[in-house]
Amino acid sequence: MRLDKYLKVSRIIKRRTIAKEACASGRVSINDKVAKAGTVVSEGDTIEIKFANQILRAKIINISEHVTKESAKEMYEMISGKEDKE
Structure with missing residues (x-):
């Protein structure tokens, strides 16, 4: 999944x-490298x-195309920072 789409689907950032x-x-x-919007993310990436x-630092736990608002937080694990940012 593209980075920009992952950020939107996981609700780390509210708009693509x-x-x-x-x-x-x-x-x-x-993973400590500047990324473009089209960069493909994988489970385990930071x-x-x-x-x-x-x-904000988060580890990718799960990649799903469509999730509910409640289950979006299960897609990542916060390492540092706050949730609900935009």
Whole structure:
């Protein structure tokens, strides 16, 4: 699955366009490498997102095309940072 779609489906970032913008500006990395929106993510990858005043780190646990809002949090494990960011 593409990085921007994963960020949207998992609800780490609420909108895919915002996920694309974050990737384009170099604020998103996978396994310590800056990633583009089209980068394919895999289970076990670590995502790091630099927001204005904090850094969010999450490990990908599950990749699903469609999930409910309640089960979206089961797609990743927070390493550091806060949930419900945009």
